[in-house]
Amino acid sequence: MAKIEIKNLNKDYENNDGSILHAVKNASLTVNDGEVVVIIGPSGSGKSTLLRTVNSLEKAQGGHIIIDGVDIMDPSTDLRKIREEVGMVFQSFNLFPHLTVLDNITLAPMKVKKMKKAEAEKLAMELLKRVGLEDKAKQRPGQLSGGQQQRVAIARSLAMKPKAMLFDEPTSALDPEMIKEVLDVMVELAKEGMTMLLVTHEMGFAKAAANKVVFMDGGEIIETGTPDEMFENPKSERTKEFLNHIL
Amino acid sequence: MEEKNKNTEEGIKKEYLKKKPVSVEAHQIPTLSMTDGVLIPNKKNKHIVTSWRITFYGAIILLACLCLFVTKTNSKGVTTHPYWEIFKFTIQGAPTTFQVTIFAIIGAVIIGTATGLGSVSKNKIVNGICGIYVELIRGIPLLVQLMFLYFALGSIIHLEGIVAAIIAFSICFGAYMGEIIRAGIQSIPKGQIEAAKALGLTKSQVFWYVTLPQTIKVVLPAIGNEFISMLKDSSLVSVLALSDILKRGREYISRTFMSLETMLIVALIYLIFTLILSKLVGMMEERLHKNG
Ligand SMILES: Nc1ncnc2c1ncn2[C@@H]1O[C@H](COP(=O)(O)OP(=O)(O)OP(=O)(O)O)[C@@H](O)[C@H]1O
Numbered sequence: 096m097a098k099i100e101i102k103n104l105n106k107d108y109e110n111n112d113g114s115i116l117h118a119v120k121n122a123s124l125t126v127n128d129g130e131v132v133v134i135i136g137p138s139g140s141g142k143s144t145l146l147r148t149v150n151s152l153e154k155a156q157g158g159h160i161i162i163d164g165v166d167i168m169d170p171s172t173d174l175r176k177i178r179e180e181v182g183m184v185f186q187s188f189n190l191f192p193h194l195t196v197l198d199n200i201t202l203a204p205m206k207v208k209k210m211k212k213a214e215a216e217k218l219a220m221e222l223l224k225r226v227g228l229e230d231k232a233k234q235r236p237g238q239l240s241g242g243q244q245q246r247v248a249i250a251r252s253l254a255m256k257p258k259a260m261l262f263d264e265p266t267s268a269l270d271p272e273m274i275k276e277v278l279d280v281m282v283e284l285a286k287e288g289m290t291m292l293l294v295t296h297e298m299g300f301a302k303a304a305a306n307k308v309v310f311m312d313g314g315e316i317i318e319t320g321t322p323d324e325m326f327e328n329p330k331s332e333r334t335k336e337f338l339n340h341i342l
Numbered sequence: 343m344e345e346k347n348k349n350t351e352e353g354i355k356k357e358y359l360k361k362k363p364v365s366v367e368a369h370q371i372p373t374l375s376m377t378d379g380v381l382i383p384n385k386k387n388k389h390i391v392t393s394w395r396i397t398f399y400g401a402i403i404l405l406a407c408l409c410l411f412v413t414k415t416n417s418k419g420v421t422t423h424p425y426w427e428i429f430k431f432t433i434q435g436a437p438t439t440f441q442v443t444i445f446a447i448i449g450a451v452i453i454g455t456a457t458g459l460g461s462v463s464k465n466k467i468v469n470g471i472c473g474i475y476v477e478l479i480r481g482i483p484l485l486v487q488l489m490f491l492y493f494a495l496g497s498i499i500h501l502e503g504i505v506a507a508i509i510a511f512s513i514c515f516g517a518y519m520g521e522i523i524r525a526g527i528q529s530i531p532k533g534q535i536e537a538a539k540a541l542g543l544t545k546s547q548v549f550w551y552v553t554l555p556q557t558i559k560v561v562l563p564a565i566g567n568e569f570i571s572m573l574k575d576s577s578l579v580s581v582l583a584l585s586d587i588l589k590r591g592r593e594y595i596s597r598t599f600m601s602l603e604t605m606l607i608v609a610l611i612y613l614i615f616t617l618i619l620s621k622l623v624g625m626m627e628e629r630l631h632k633n634g
């Protein structure tokens with residue numbers, strides 16, 4: 096498993112009119128080995144951006160992201176290697192619609208890790224069983240419900256045996272009755288000691304599984320604490336206001 | 343929220359090529375459809391299916407009746423079937439028509455793939471070259487391009503007529519094909535590429551295993567439509583020295599002066615071919631949808 100350290104991270108976007116938008120401002124955050132850290136905050140506060148810099152889907156302009164002692168901001172770091180080791184689950188699942196569920200899961204192990212087909216399929220079936228979908232192996236993503244697709248997406252990510260996992264609002268696109276089946280899988284993962292950094296507003300999950308909750312607003316990390324501290328008596332006014340809004 | 347909005351925005355992207363509307367829906371199963379000439383029959387569009395049937399069977403019956411039942415007796419008292427004679431003569435141009443169409447569509451797909459990739463590439467020079475090529479081709483009438491390229495290829499590298507015509511057509515249609523492929527590549531949601539990258543796939547692996555297969559599905563119907571356009575536009579080679587269906591027709595007219603009768607048969611032959619092709623494209627589209 097892995098430790099993720101984010102130090103003084105800055106990420107700017109240049110808008111079409113040339114103005115600069117500071118999406119993440121001087122953010123520092125540590126996710127220790129086996130820890131589950133939940134980021135919360137209003138829309139546009141930079142949560143996704145922060146998460147996406149960790150596996151370099153977005154390139155930060157300043158600061159350090161150190162995964163197990165390797166600074167991914169260092170130009171000599173092989174980003175692809177980092178992505179192999181840090182899984183990511185998206186709000187919109189992003190399963191490959193032209194491939195079966197099984198092929199979605201075996202693609203990366205076979206192409207990136209050069210795993211044999213039989214071995215990759217065996218692994219995929221084990222993972223499908225783990226997320227309760229072994230009977231869907233031969234179907235296309237389009238034939239599955241949202242909750243099932245997201246569980247396949249988690250299995251696909253796990254097939255690369257990542258050291259850490261990133262989740263960006265994994266249940267936000269789901270109908271309420273499907274949220275639980277996905278959260279159950281995530282809680283299970285957390286219990287097994289997976290290092291996880293997530294953006295989610297599922298307070299139940301945060302209370303049940305998170306070691307730390309981070310509140311972001313306007314690109315800044317405003318407050319960090321245990322779920323109890325954050326939800327019961329937050330220090331910052333902005334955190335209070337936000338929590339009143341969503342709870 | 344924002345991500346959802348972006349997705350629907352992408353879903354209603356519209357492209358205009360060759361004054362034909364191309365709509366690219368970037369949902370679960372993206373499809374790219376365009377309307378040109380004959381309408382593609384599809385089970386959902388009942389009225390197109392019936393109008394296709396009426397036109398197709400109407401054309402077949404008309405052609406059959408003309409060939410079988412219209413007779414003419416000349417001054418010597420010999421009875422002939424003039425339309426049957428015309429049909430027998432002009433249909434011999436069909437192999438040339440199809441040869442030009444099939445090989446040129448293959449050429450156009452190859453050139454179009456290169457151009458499409460070039461226009462989405464981040465390399466400014468490659469991008470510029472592709473842009474200029476598309477602009478040039480769009481700005482010059484097809485017949486003018488065709489004759490220019492045909493004579494240029496013929497006089498500079500002394501290519502045989504049909505080969506020169508195929509190359510000329512490939513270059514002309516390659517530009518439109520490039521736009522189709524570009525629209526197809528851009529219709530693949532960004533999330534697909536991000537998910538593949540996040541799994542550790544290299545850039546070229548992302549292209550081969552994620553972008554390309556999805557792009558093919560999206561562009562196949564549009565390529566089918568281009569094929570139909572090409573079949574019709576291939577009649578332009580009749581101004582070159584190639585004997586396609588139209589050229590055969592014109593030869594027949596110059597011998598017999600039966601212009602109206604000959605052109606009627608020529609038109610029916612083209613119509614029947616394009617209607618059959620449009621049916622095939624429609625069937626292909628349906629299958630692609632089913633395999634989602
Ligand atoms: N590719 C981009 N180009 C320009 N600006 C961007 C880009 N991506 C994000 N932004 C801007 O950066 C800011 C932070 O966006 P981000 O997506 O990280 O917010 P978020 O906290 O994840 O919000 P949400 O809860 O809506 O997902 C926003 O103002 C957004 O408009």
Ligand SMILES: [Mg+2]
Pocket residue numbers: 142143144263264
């Ligand atoms: Mg977000």
